[in-house]
Amino acid sequence: MTEPLWPAVFGRFGWMDLPFVRAWQELSVSEIIGAGAGGLVVVGGLAVVILVTWLGRWRYLWREWFTTLDHKRIGVMYVVIAFVMLSRALVEAVLMRMQQAAAINAPGFVAPDHFAQLFTTHGSIMIFFMAMPFLTGAINYVMPLQIGARDVAFPLLNAVSLWLTAGAAGLMMVSLVIGRFSTGGWTGYPPYTELAFSPDVGPDYWIWAVTLGSLGTTMSGLNFAVTIYKERCPGMTLMRMPMFCWTSLCTSILMIFAMPPLTVATALLALDRYLGFHFFTNDLGGNMMNYANLIWLFGHPEVYILILPAFGVYSEVISTFSSKELYGYTSLVIATMAIAVLSFTVWVHHFFTMGQSANINAVFGIATMAIGLPTGVKIYDWIWTMFRGRVRFSVPMLYSLAFMMTFVLGGLTGIILAFPPLDYLVHNTLFLVAHFHNMLIPGLLYGMLAGYNYWFPKAFGFRLDERWGRISFGCWVVGFYLAFMPLYVLGAGGMTRRSQAVFEPAFRPWLYIAGVGALVLLSALVTLFVQLWVSIRNREANRVPVGDPWNAGGLEWSIPAPPPAYNFAVIPTVRDRDPFYGEKQAGNPYPAPKRYESIAMPANSMTGPALGVLGAVTAFGLVWHMWWLAGLGLAASIATVIARSFARDVERLIPAAEVARIDRRWRKEIQRAKPIGRVVEGTPTNRGLAEVEA
Amino acid sequence: MLLGGCDVLRLGVANHAGPVAEAQWHLLLIVGAVLVFVAAPVWLLTPLIAWHYRIGKKGNVYKPKWTFSWPLEGLIWIPPAGIVIGLGFVLWHYTLALDPYRPLPSAEPALEIQAVALDWKWLFLYPEQGIASVNRMAIPVGRPVHMSLTSGTVMQSLLIPQLAGQIYAMAGMTTQLNLAASRTGSFRGENTQFNGLGFQNQKFEVLAQTPEDFGAWVARARAADRPLDAAAVDGLMKKSVPPEPILYSSAPPDLFQTLIARTQEPSR
Numbered sequence: 001m002t003e004p005l006w007p008a009v010f011g012r013f014g015w016m017d018l019p020f021v022r023a024w025q026e027l028s029v030s031e032i033i034g035a036g037a038g039g040l041v042v043v044g045g046l047a048v049v050i051l052v053t054w055l056g057r058w059r060y061l062w063r064e065w066f067t068t069l070d071h072k073r074i075g076v077m078y079v080v081i082a083f084v085m086l087s088r089a090l091v092e093a094v095l096m097r098m099q100q101a102a103a104i105n106a107p108g109f110v111a112p113d114h115f116a117q118l119f120t121t122h123g124s125i126m127i128f129f130m131a132m133p134f135l136t137g138a139i140n141y142v143m144p145l146q147i148g149a150r151d152v153a154f155p156l157l158n159a160v161s162l163w164l165t166a167g168a169a170g171l172m173m174v175s176l177v178i179g180r181f182s183t184g185g186w187t188g189y190p191p192y193t194e195l196a197f198s199p200d201v202g203p204d205y206w207i208w209a210v211t212l213g214s215l216g217t218t219m220s221g222l223n224f225a226v227t228i229y230k231e232r233c234p235g236m237t238l239m240r241m242p243m244f245c246w247t248s249l250c251t252s253i254l255m256i257f258a259m260p261p262l263t264v265a266t267a268l269l270a271l272d273r274y275l276g277f278h279f280f281t282n283d284l285g286g287n288m289m290n291y292a293n294l295i296w297l298f299g300h301p302e303v304y305i306l307i308l309p310a311f312g313v314y315s316e317v318i319s320t321f322s323s324k325e326l327y328g329y330t331s332l333v334i335a336t337m338a339i340a341v342l343s344f345t346v347w348v349h350h351f352f353t354m355g356q357s358a359n360i361n362a363v364f365g366i367a368t369m370a371i372g373l374p375t376g377v378k379i380y381d382w383i384w385t386m387f388r389g390r391v392r393f394s395v396p397m398l399y400s401l402a403f404m405m406t407f408v409l410g411g412l413t414g415i416i417l418a419f420p421p422l423d424y425l426v427h428n429t430l431f432l433v434a435h436f437h438n439m440l441i442p443g444l445l446y447g448m449l450a451g452y453n454y455w456f457p458k459a460f461g462f463r464l465d466e467r468w469g470r471i472s473f474g475c476w477v478v479g480f481y482l483a484f485m486p487l488y489v490l491g492a493g494g495m496t497r498r499s500q501a502v503f504e505p506a507f508r509p510w511l512y513i514a515g516v517g518a519l520v521l522l523s524a525l526v527t528l529f530v531q532l533w534v535s536i537r538n539r540e541a542n543r544v545p546v547g548d549p550w551n552a553g554g555l556e557w558s559i560p561a562p563p564p565a566y567n568f569a570v571i572p573t574v575r576d577r578d579p580f581y582g583e584k585q586a587g588n589p590y591p592a593p594k595r596y597e598s599i600a601m602p603a604n605s606m607t608g609p610a611l612g613v614l615g616a617v618t619a620f621g622l623v624w625h626m627w628w629l630a631g632l633g634l635a636a637s638i639a640t641v642i643a644r645s646f647a648r649d650v651e652r653l654i655p656a657a658e659v660a661r662i663d664r665r666w667r668k669e670i671q672r673a674k675p676i677g678r679v680v681e682g683t684p685t686n687r688g689l690a691e692v693e694a
Numbered sequence: 695m696l697l698g699g700c701d702v703l704r705l706g707v708a709n710h711a712g713p714v715a716e717a718q719w720h721l722l723l724i725v726g727a728v729l730v731f732v733a734a735p736v737w738l739l740t741p742l743i744a745w746h747y748r749i750g751k752k753g754n755v756y757k758p759k760w761t762f763s764w765p766l767e768g769l770i771w772i773p774p775a776g777i778v779i780g781l782g783f784v785l786w787h788y789t790l791a792l793d794p795y796r797p798l799p800s801a802e803p804a805l806e807i808q809a810v811a812l813d814w815k816w817l818f819l820y821p822e823q824g825i826a827s828v829n830r831m832a833i834p835v836g837r838p839v840h841m842s843l844t845s846g847t848v849m850q851s852l853l854i855p856q857l858a859g860q861i862y863a864m865a866g867m868t869t870q871l872n873l874a875a876s877r878t879g880s881f882r883g884e885n886t887q888f889n890g891l892g893f894q895n896q897k898f899e900v901l902a903q904t905p906e907d908f909g910a911w912v913a914r915a916r917a918a919d920r921p922l923d924a925a926a927v928d929g930l931m932k933k934s935v936p937p938e939p940i941l942y943s944s945a946p947p948d949l950f951q952t953l954i955a956r957t958q959e960p961s962r
Contacts, residue, residue, distance in 0.1 A: 112893075112894065116891070183888075184888075191849065191865065197848055282848075288864065323758060325759060325760075325761045328762060328766075331771075351862070353859070353861050354864075357793075357795075358796070361789050366785055372774075373774050376770070377770050381770070384763075387743050388754070389756070391744050393748065401744055404736065405736075408733045412730075416725055420789045421721055421859060422718060422725065424792075424794065425706075425855060425860070427851070427859075427860060428853070428860065489699075493702035493703055493704075494705050494853065494882065495702075496853075496884060496885075497886075498893065504702075506705060507702055678749060
């Protein structure tokens, strides 16, 4: 490695950067786990490649999925990324819980450096590569259908966003196999992440993965906001939009305004690390407090980016499964907007302990409590939605109820943390960890899983298995309480977060309970996959081709399941809120179009996957100081964009005859299907045609 | 197991040993009581209404089109807003009263301690006494303590759960913390901000002693022939976890300021 050639080609890569070599050289359980994880990525990746090749499905994947600009398929791919990343980050969480339970006055089995990488990747993945893709996927799939659009406003941009996210997620996976990840936590606070303290590639992986992901998210936000402003069908006024669209709009606005501070923060940190700048260093006038402000100027709105779409899902689910229109629509809209605005006024509460004046802390503390008000209003609006309804305890509804009960507890501890003098005590302890998991697991994950169970039949044409859905739900809820209630207690006892080992025997019983909880959460994930497997196996019995399995009110239920590429054979005209519900009441939910017209849809494009791969390649080159690779990747990215701008043939026409054929086939299904009542919606008699009650 | 379960709270603010932590504990009780009152309706109404209005139950009122009521709207906006405003006053009052920078009321002048966050240990300088200590902070019971904090490395956060809340220590900057112990004892102090591989070991002991014992401790320190000279400081700047607390018989009076200034120079 002394020759100049090696660093010119491979940058700072050396053989010891491979976990397999490390495990070989210094054999320990910790290194074996690291090598095992790396091996899993390699073997898993190879297995997928071999499987797809063996099935001969490359062409299909490329044509129908990778290059598609269809918002529905892009949405599905986002959710697939979310599930893959959820699996990895949850396993990491289990490892950390096991380590802490094992390392009470003992070394445990995960070395400190490895442990620090685990909590950094766990946090970074759960936020940027699980939560964000999940909600972006959900909005992508559902929102255009709900507003009666055929696609998002900028379909190509949508694909680019997806593939940048995928590229960033890929980079996270590569960091398991080549090199190491950051140990600086998901917020990457300098000066710890500066060159002086973390000279390795870890923080660079973090910087570029987060930067790629945040670029994708900013563009998604723009795309969704414009879609909602410009692509609504006739009659769909803003105040007739389904609640999910409102929360999507607020989330999009937050994405547009909150992601840039993150990109700026990571860019400045990169300048520090790559070009010797001193934005956040200890020396030469750098000041890490600026970083804390920037990252939380993003970080707090981010919390609501994550939670608001779930609020939208709950609004839809509770209304549908209470067999009732949503209570207090206007109130909910106002509350959602209030949350979105207030979310920009509270970021300092993430560092009350930084030594600013008491007056500043008090202002931000009160602003923080003020957010509790609209949030509480929403909870009551959902309670009144159930009031005088007919509640069905289906899987999405169970998630919603568990959310309401659990989220309130998180809100309660949030108010405690909003009091600066109390925050001084439990900041940076497991109390804080318990609090934000208490917000994000019910407030994001339950919501996304409710949405997954609720809209899956729309996306794939068959219902998910109820029984396994309930088992999985039970595990998510029981596991959550077992894993996180002990952390409140431990935090009150002063146990810091991110501790690789523990020296207080008094922590032991609580760490054991939390460890059991983590295992229950792992089984929740497993049962979630079992549910999917069982559902695919039994898909014929559970098909709902007509498309309205839950007797719901949104436009998305008025079309076939799965919907055709163009969504609506004829763009609908809306007369009221819950339009499909109204049409069912009026007795003509499926009016046959007088005539069919050809529909122009965006043609496939390889720009998205190309930019995703090139983005990841550029980032990889930057991480390893392989300048030629980074330069090549960047140049190729720019060339791709320029080349695309010359493309003329960007639309594909679906002829009227084809539209007519698809639509008529669906109408036959409607005639064949027997309308079913809400009580039996969980049985195979449900073909997606709802019985209209008098 | 159950008995052991309660021990954990004895390590925290519930087992407060000073006026600051005691006030924080009282605030926690007040806020906690109000919050249970706030959350109780949701915890009661959610399961009750969901179960009462379950689809299979006969004889329920069913009003699918009922979507608004001014009285209910008033009920969910106004009382919670009142509670937030009320809690806002409580918050303002306590935030100012428990400002870590606010000196504690006392006839005696506060004991000055300068804390320097290092990897992975704490250096405590006693400018009045001219001594220094690593990983053990002795304080006299009853006398307020005024701490100035900085960091010789990355950002850290100093927390002594039984005495007071935490405050960050940042290189090139000074933060302050006022606290006092009201009874003798040994209390756990720690860095709560992750700062590398020795983070989990970065604990220190706060030794709250009678003024006489504290005087004796200072005398013992002075008697030990171990000055905190330049070589010793350089040794401390290196990453390490000292197995035992270390006492220094003397320390340069301007060391704290020197360490703050040092971080502003180009990195070595």
